[in-house]
Amino acid sequence: MKRIALVTSSKARKEKPTVAKKFYSGSYNRWVNKVIEYLEAKSMEDSSFFLSFHQERIIPFNEVIEKYPVHKKTHTAAAKRSFALKILDFLLRFKEKPFVELHTGKDISVPLVKLLDEYGFSYKIYAQSVPLGLKPRVYEELIEKEQQKHRAKEIKRGHLRLVHSLEYQTPAQAKLAVEQFENNPAIYEGEIESTFEELKAYINKHYNRSKDMRKARNEFEKALNAHPDGEELLEFINKISTLQGLYADIPEYEYFNRKFSKELAKYEYYKIKESYVVRAEYRIHEIMSRLSILLLKKKTLRTKPVMKASAKQTKPLFKSKKTTKVSENILENEGNTTVKYGIPSAGERVS
Known part of the structure; x- marks a missing residue:
């Protein structure tokens, strides 16, 4: 089953046009930094997307974007529902329903999960109910597990190469x-x-x-x-x-x-x-x-x-x-x- 990662955007952004995964990364974005690092460790850059309430955009990791205004007010329930429907429409365009990884806050996950359940999507919410300041630590553990998998895979490949020799x-x-x-x-x-x-x-x-x-x-x-x-x-x-x-x-x-x-x-x-x-x-x-x-x-x-x-x-x-x-x-x-x-x-x- 194809996996799709949906990632929260960040308020701290680059001044010049930059690819999204660099545009949203920086010293003030510890959580987003770790999410990006985790998805890179899983080689999921091509199936990962940032979510921005600004014009309800769904932005591929490697798409170049320009700086845009920061929304300072709390999003209304109607805005959250509208963006969730936009995300659902995006997911329904895939030939087969993907497994959805949610690396977002409650503004997106709460209304979106209701729709995912209604339409039969499989999903996982990462670092759910974890305070914002502790979320990076959760991802550090996830990154370590992913690196362990890579090491195990390399050991297995090394064994197979030796068997062939x-x-x-x-x-x-x-x-x-x-x-x-x-x-x-x-x-x-x-x-x-x-x-x-x-x-x-x-x-x-x-x-x-x-x-x-x-x-x-x-x-x-x-x-x-x-x-x-x-x-x-x-x-x-x-x-x-x-x-x-x-x-x-x-x-x-x-x-x-x-x-x-x-x-x-x-x-x-x-x-x-x-x-x-x-x-x-x-x-x-x-x-x-x-x-x-x-x-x-x-x-x-x-x-x-x-x-x-x-x-x-x-x-x-x-x-x-x-x-x-x-x-x-x-x-x-x-x-x-x-x-x-x-x-x-x-x-x-x-x-």
Whole structure:
């Protein structure tokens, strides 16, 4: 239902033509000042109107008006009734009956309320029966409540933005989510804050473990390239994708371990480091899933399907070009220009 605010005008006015909400505001208009501030907090400027007995005017908040005479005498009952009928006619022009907020004195509210009841309008009289000097305090409380609503809405929006940033649950997305959280950490609850701290810790672990894995990978590749029969070992390890897969055929493993003991030991070390990276990625995935639940525990939303933290390897792990003996998978800027065989890192296989 549309809401319409009707506001009393003030005797203290500006000397020059000014928009109404500024025309009636000033140091001597404490009540009207607070009414204007309250309606601005509710974003109701476009549906708020000042009421002036002078020529029975209904003035939009943002309409420019000029100074006009102050009526010094008490308004007659006939004048009050006439203005109330004019206001009723204004309200009846809306396609649907609006909810009417009355921020006025009794000169307007008493005759107008009778007509609103008669024509079936819903309404509320603000600061009713409160002495004039105390009315600003009533509005200060209303403004504070409205500001609390805005803060709650911003917290909710912040939660939803964070939920969206957790959509794909990868280390890179986790880093972006943490950055977004750190922009305004004060609005989040303790459990959410502590979970983000946990996520930050695992992002750091993932970074350090990835660095160790790349180092182990480079050392294995150097050893593999240095061996004259390196392609034989390369063919063997291309048939497997996990560390455990090395031991599927014990006699075959023992043969390669005798012939390539140094190289195979480096490969095993590399695969161990790779498993640490994968474990950190799964842990990040789990924490981000938990965060999504924490942020949405009071509201059910439909989101896109979550992508897996890892993908199956469908191509050979290693590639070799016999003519050039240069790997297609050598990492850039690793300082290893002599490598002829290369292997994709866990980061290349795990989303």
